[in-house]
Amino acid sequence: MKNVLSIQSHVVFGHAGNGASVFPMQRLGVNVWPLNTVQFSNHTQYGHWAGSAIDASQMQELVEGIGAIGVLRRCDAVLSGFLSSPEQAEAVVEIVRAVKATNPHAWYFCDPVMGQTGGYNVEPGIQQYLVNTMPEVADGLAPNHNELQKLAGRKIETVEEAVQACREIIRRGPQVILVKHLLDRNSLADRFNMLVVTENEAWMGQRPLYPFARQPVGVGDLTSAVFVARRLLGDSVRAAFEHTLAAVHAVVKATFDAGRYELEIVAAQNEIAQPSEWFGAWVTDAA
Template sequence: MAENQSPRVLSVQSHVVSGYVGNKSATFPLQLLGFEVDAINSVQFCNHTGYKAVTGQVLTEKDLDDLAKGLEENGLDFYSHLLTGYIGAESFLQRVCSLVKHLKTVNPKLTYVCDPVMGDNGKMYVPKELLPVYKNSVLPLADIITPNQFEVELLTDIKINSVDDAWKAIDVLHSKGCPIVVLSSTELGTEQSLLAIASKKVGSNSEKVTIKIPKLPASFTGTGDLFAALLLAWMHKTNSQLKVSLERTVSSLQAVLKRTLEDSKGERTSKAMELKLIQSKSDIESPKIVVSAESVF
């Protein structure tokens, strides 16, 4: 692939037949924003785990190896970006680390965006063996990382009770080799809003930004996957302008969630609360900025 062609993303995360999480949540928005998307599904389930029944298959590290080798043999392994989300096994995550290293030899300019999906609200939903792999192997390889508050606490061993704690934890992640850290959501806001906190540290240059995310009276699934995909896209399209990228990411996300809430007509079942991505096409392509980020000096 020539470097002047459309940006190409390899996205390694979960897949559902019905609904919008993982690759189903990330692919369409990335395509709308001009990216070729190649998807590897770490799991393939009938639907997300919020439903009463979940059936399907789990990809093994050997399966991943087979796919990666085929892409390499056919010269299809030049990517501008790698995006990883939910991965459920330590051995699979170790193989992803090998894949990152290989893809960065093919394209040294490759940007690796990692959403270290491990848990939320104080509870891990992946095996604890994945944590040291994220800490020791993934962080030094990642260019952008998008954990939630609980995941940052796991990665840094710092309990976040204040914004100052969050900045300290972010500095720890920078020290481990990741130049751009975005806490996609924290409980450090108000009763009306969550707070996202972002930091970019490249050489002696640094940029710090916060943004308030209005809370909506419902819980959604797939929002973290959508957030990471949108952030990847806008960081590329704005030449890594953190403030602008965050505003566009959060504004698109708000539009999708509001539409999902409106269309559910008060019903709170998993099916009714599936993200309304297709209906939000214009909000993804041209987000109307509804929240402004603040630079921190």
């Protein structure tokens, strides 16, 4: 069985960070070792929350503890999400190096979270660290549209511009970039666009965009998790991308149909494993 070290935020109530990632990966048949970067009562978009960040030194100590019992070599991938400080990001880099030292075949997938924090005081410098350092370290990146623009250092308005930006970033180190949400000025307003790019491939996909009164949190975390799990299970880039598109759509649809704000991950678990509705990807003109 494949094993993922998932380094993300954690909420006691709801589904965000590891709360949106761990169970879906487990449901797909991948073992997960969750390491929390922050522990909150709930995600911060509620406007009220309690909790605090984990010390970067403690993050490394916890992984060293895994190494001390001789199982770190069984880690097949590291997935990172929300990081609250440059020190946490530096800890992740050291953790990735430790994992790869024991298992050279392990790979690192970075979800470079730079979005809204709902009032949580993220330390200055984390965005700069993600932009300047992580592309050289990560084997894969999963930015949304805004994060892709920050990584590329310019505005992006079309699929062609997004593919070009991804290819420039790939030349810095990553093998694959999954754009979790792509805004394309030429796309229909009721479509949710996703894109995955490698050195030689560029696949575009769409799913329906649901008119939530307020958008649920954790969709990006779920997206990265499903893609990582499917790749670890042996899917091609295209197959993993299509499964991700379908599984995330199933969860979002179940959430919308139920009139919920928190993702209906448990209710839609069978759809995560075996989606009943599929959305085929196609090669973009920019490929």
